[in-house]
Amino acid sequence: MSTVRAAGWTVVALVLMALAVPWFLWDTSAIAAGLPVWLWWHIGWMALASVVFAVFARTDWGLGVEEVQ
């Protein structure tokens, strides 16, 4: 069970890393509310990362690091 959860969280972490930069907006120079759109994506994504980290800390902290006794 914990292996499945560890794998799941690993995927989550990789997705958080992969999309911190909005690669799909490459070369786009649209501006919204005073900032480039790609920057808004990044701001939103970092806020999301914080929430995800908080959920992880609450539910599965220790996974993969603490040895099962």
Add this chain to the structure above:
Amino acid sequence: MADTALQLGIVGAYMVVALAVGVVAYRLTDRTAEDYYLASRTLGTVVLLFTTFATLLSAFTFFGGPNLAFSAGPEWILVMGLMDGIIFAVLWYVLGYKQWLVGKRHGYVTLGEMLGDRFGSTALRVVVATVSLFWLFPYVMLQQKGAGQAIVGLTNGAVPFWVGAGGITLFMILYVTLSGMRGVAWTDTLQGLFMLSLIWVAVAWVLSAVGGAGEATALLASEEPAFVGLGGGLYTPQFIISTAVSIAFGVTMFPQINQRFFAAGSKKVLKRTFALWPVLVLLLFVPAFMLGAWAAGLGITVPEGGNVIPALLGEYTPTWFTALVIAGAMAAMMSSSDSMLLSGSSYLTRDLYRPLTGRDDASDRETDRREALIARVGVVAFATLSFVASLYTPGTLVQIGDTAFSGFAQLTVPVALALYWQGTTRSGMYAGVIGSQVFYGLHVFPLIATVGGLLGLDVALPTAYLGWTPGVVGILVGLVLTVAVSLVTAPAATENRTAYAVSGIESD
């Protein structure tokens, strides 16, 4: 002249406040190494968050980074967000939490101690400390250089470079030898909050003068259309990923950051810090780097060798505010440097002085006293040497900084393997640590080209592999070497393979 006096007065007043905090901490510090270096593993959420944060911040946040955004566009925000906000946070859990558990169980104070104990090898401990100190040096120098430049810029050259850099160096020596980790962590908190508030006030000030973010960005888009679009110029996907990965991995192995993994007060502190991290990163780097980028649209001219942020603020805000921001930048440099000096001195005394003079880890009153002295002598020597180097070394802040980061980044994979894979052997660690350092070092220092030149050959290593920096390729070299050599060698008799098996139950 009155302006210069005012500015120096503000910077000076700031330093006095910081020193006062140091004195209070000094009175609370007892004379053991664990307390001097780790504040007896008692740091709470806010202090740990800000001390790590302030330590990460350096001259780069206020000067190098905004300069880069000014000359190449604000995409650097993405690099910082990815590396600092996310990759580093994940490493904070994977390496930091593990190191905290292991460190608490065995009483480790430095990375070298932790590895030396597991692999039963004093030599490994010495190697890791030597590598760390080697890369730490240019980085401390970078801070001193930044401080010197800041003072020169602030006073329009009335105060020469060496006075500014030397003054900061002296102040740091005084401060670090006096207060230890507790004082460093407290002032870091003060400095972190100070910097964060200042940068937001600066943004508000500049934007209200130009008519809002929409106006500033529109000006930027008309002056430098490529800056508003994602990517282009300096920023290729390989560049963004390479830089983010090598800096994140590097940060983790910086002595002053790595040592903070041992200093957390409890599991709860680590959890909270971990979750708050991306938001804090965002709050600092978005305004700092956007200021640099907006300046490009506002037609700000930066004097030769100067920095964009002071130039921009000089244009839009009163003198006293520019001085406050310079004080904030000095705060950033000092909070990085004092931590570096403290950690550097712990590596020096515990991982080099002790083993090389044949002392074991026993702690008695006599040893503690002698080491307290050695630690302080180490701080003085280290800071003085790097100050002298800062007077002569060419090169821009970013280049030097990036060299050091990637140098540290080479240690991350071998350390991670050691923590998680019991099959890692002592020989594997030697191969991974030394091999990756040699690989990276040969790319940074033109040794091969020089030797080739002596023989009349025109040889040089590539500066990139399919667009990936040698720093990132070196990390892979370290991975392959550590794993391959560990697989073909047997563990040494003195290895303690279960040293890092920790349950987490005992930690609460």
